[in-house]
Amino acid sequence: MNGPSAPKRMPPEFGAKLINPVLGKEFTLRMRTPRSMWALLFYLAAIGVLAFGLLFIFRLDYGLGMSVFEPERSRMLFLFISVAQLGLIAFMTPGLTAGVISGERERQTLNLLLVTQQSSTGIILSKLVSSLAFMTLLVISTLPVFSIVFLYGGISPGQVATVFAFYLFTMLAFGSFGVLFSTLMRRTMLSVIASYGLTLILYGGTAFLYVVLGLMVERLTAGQLNPPAYYGWTGFLMGLNPAAALVSIFVPDLSDQVFRIGMAGRQIGAPIRLWQEYFIVYTVLAVIAILLSIRHIRPVPRRKGNQPKI
């Protein structure tokens, strides 16, 4: 395919394989703006206020001057802080990913990038990875706050690691949705709105629908002498909810409860743990979002055959 004057193709140097130019650029430029510093500051301030607030509330429950070792309470505190952090992540992810492609388009730098040898896959993944890297930095910087719960006992470092792995996965999934919107929509503003809208639906909408539909299903089965011996399909809705999935890791009962029909329903167990469903569904969705982004960042060739040859 090489014509007579095609530039020589050189073996890429070591390191260029690990960090491609787009990723290197993202890392460099992100850290050169004071915005990143402020984002980190506000994020830590928010999680700090939340954690200390919760700590205060939980200590009040103990009663003044009492210091009893109650691992159950401490676990509760940990769960609250974990869910609070998940909320912050939900809030932050669209903001950090929904502008990555449309922002370049608006700054008129995207076309310059598209005429280089960078593949569509490379560009999309670099953008996603760099946003995730920054979010990971934010989340890891909250570790000291999390470590406070160790003072009260009842939580193992493994559980903290599990929560952080869950965060990473959630950021990856919601980050891919943000990148997809950013690729498909011309304007960053629209992409941000769509990303926040989707986040709201998946966090709030699923829980709301679960409650409403659950009540309707319960009403249908009310009055039956023998409660149905099957699980309620509405439980699957809760498997889409990141907060429920996170809690279900630490409260195994939760999965069973959400799949039970009505308060009096017979307990027959859940067909799947909420976090398992969450992991499977969001892995599929994230992969689809990434593939669609890769396909649509450059013009999509139509089927061949209608082009006259000269």
Add this chain to the structure above:
Amino acid sequence: MTDAAERQADERLRDLPEDGSGRPMVEIRGLRKRFGQFEALRSVDLTIRRGTVFGFIGPNGAGKTTTMAILATLILPDEGVVRVDGIDVTEHPAEVRRRIGYMPDFFGVYDRFRTTEYLHFYGASCGVPKAERDAIIPQLLELVNLTDKKDAYVDTLSRGMKQRLCLARCLVHNPDLLILDEPASGLDPRARIEMREIIKELKAMGKTILISSHILPELAEMVDEIGVIEQGRVIAQGSVAEIQRRLHAGRILELRLAERAGDAAALLEGEPLVGRVIREGELVRFQFAGGDEEQAELLVRLVGLGFRPVAFGEAQTNLEDVFLEMTRGSGVEA
């Protein structure tokens, strides 16, 4: 060589122009592009020979930018064949990108990069190894006169400097074809001259350059060929001299009057040898098919009718004005 490659090579040979100038750098045949209801390109045919500077001219919205973006693999054509160095832009876009340097009419820069870092970034993105970049980037900065700004942040550069930096950017992987969309737009006269000098140097380096520009008249001396596009059609292509001859089938005369320019314009429109008439204030500009004799007679007649010319003679129009006037509404049966 594989069968497919051989077939392709045969195909290319068949397509060689008869004048024997070798494979053209750019071949566009029957190119069409539609955006929704808007037909951006109706029929574009262009051939750009290797090592030439090709001026692409036409009014705004004529299809210059679309054609260039298709060449740069940023937009897909609806119909037609577009080849760069014999390679189809739709079938092998990555190979085409390797050979082109593209400078869009509007572009952004990453403000928080330093000039040298900016070029390193694009060089690396184009697959140029670090050692080669280290060698070529100082030369490029020298070429575009930015050596003393090599450590400056991009956002501290003036518009003209950014424009030149962008030009250096599209040279960083040593492409054969430069696609420059209005490279001098928005520049002050000084910066335009600098840009022109750089393009001259690039021409001397043997690059094939496709350039659309408002300053085409200024570039006339270095442009080898011109393509005129209007409403999505290429209505003329040829050497500058050739096109000029064709357009100057008559001459363009300018008549400046002390008063009553409107009456004069109305009178001229009825004259048999007079073509298109344009009036701007007290200035009347018109196409005239006659020679010196007829021109003199026309003046005498105007004076005889009581008109008081301040100036009368061949218009010192620039190339672009001529094109735009001549192509306005002509050659297109839309």
